[in-house]
Amino acid sequence: MKECLGEIRRTAIVTGGSRGIGKAVALKLAEDGMNLAISFRGNREAAEETAKQCEAKGAAVLLVQGDVARSEDCEALVSKALEAFGRVDILVNNAGITRDGLLARMSEEDYRAVLEVNLVGPWNMMKATSRVMMKQRYGRIVNMSSVTGLSGNLGQTNYAAAKAGIIGMTKSYAKEVASRGITVNAVAPGFIDTDMTEAMPDSAKDKICQNIPAGRTGKPEDVAAAVHFLVGENAGYITGEVLRVDGGMAM
Numbered sequence: 001m002k003e004c005l006g007e008i009r010r011t012a013i014v015t016g017g018s019r020g021i022g023k024a025v026a027l028k029l030a031e032d033g034m035n036l037a038i039s040f041r042g043n044r045e046a047a048e049e050t051a052k053q054c055e056a057k058g059a060a061v062l063l064v065q066g067d068v069a070r071s072e073d074c075e076a077l078v079s080k081a082l083e084a085f086g087r088v089d090i091l092v093n094n095a096g097i098t099r100d101g102l103l104a105r106m107s108e109e110d111y112r113a114v115l116e117v118n119l120v121g122p123w124n125m126m127k128a129t130s131r132v133m134m135k136q137r138y139g140r141i142v143n144m145s146s147v148t149g150l151s152g153n154l155g156q157t158n159y160a161a162a163k164a165g166i167i168g169m170t171k172s173y174a175k176e177v178a179s180r181g182i183t184v185n186a187v188a189p190g191f192i193d194t195d196m197t198e199a200m201p202d203s204a205k206d207k208i209c210q211n212i213p214a215g216r217t218g219k220p221e222d223v224a225a226a227v228h229f230l231v232g233e234n235a236g237y238i239t240g241e242v243l244r245v246d247g248g249m250a251m
Contacts, residue, residue, distance in 0.1 A: 016095030018047035020194035024220035030059035037081035068121030093122035118162035139182035140231040174240035190246025214247030
């Protein structure tokens with residue numbers, strides 16, 4: 001097994017790591033030979049395939065099924081990671097859902113469901129890892145926001161509210177734990193090619209690309225590269241930051 005960062009083999013938790021951006025993040029961290037605890041909610045087959053690919057890159061992988069909206073599931077995830085690897089150094093809060101619709105037609109259930117997973121979930125995970133990281137006097141946390149949280153988007157009042165909340169929460173927690181050697185940052189992806197966007201017609205994608213200065217949609221690997229930088233040793237003096245990965249979309 002690879003040594004990671006000298007004598008210490010770092011352990012990273014990636015929520016929602018079975019597909020899309022979460023999978024790309026897990027694979028990128030696996031290149032450093034980290035221990036990985038990957039959470040997933042429903043698709044075990046996809047999670048197992050991600051684990052297999054990460055192990056092929058030299059990572060030790062623990063798969064844990066659960067729902068980040070449930071605090072007990074988050075506490076169990078951290079406990080299992082500690083039991084398996086002895087420490088938790090990195091937390092990537094990636095798990096998220098969408099239930100789009102115009103505000104006037106959106107049900108309260110759909111509004112609350114998105115906030116529970118996308119905003120309460122990261123809070124649950126940061127709370128569950130707080131004592132561990134404070135005791136270690138080391139931690140790297142990256143929360144997945146979105147350019148929608150910066151500029152809003154039609155039909156996504158629930159999603160935008162959650163992703164905007166992520167930014168405020170990130171900055172607040174960053175101030176609370178900076179003296180303990182813990183950094184807390186956010187990444188705000190733009191339009192990224194994932195399972196959710198594959199179903200869109202090409203005409204819709206072309207229209208979106210017209211508003212992206214880079215002239216293309218992003219890839220999960222683009223986001224993973226940003227996360228990889230923020231959890232690395234070279235980013236130890238960066239905290240409370242929101243890094244857009246959007247090809248200039250929200251400039």
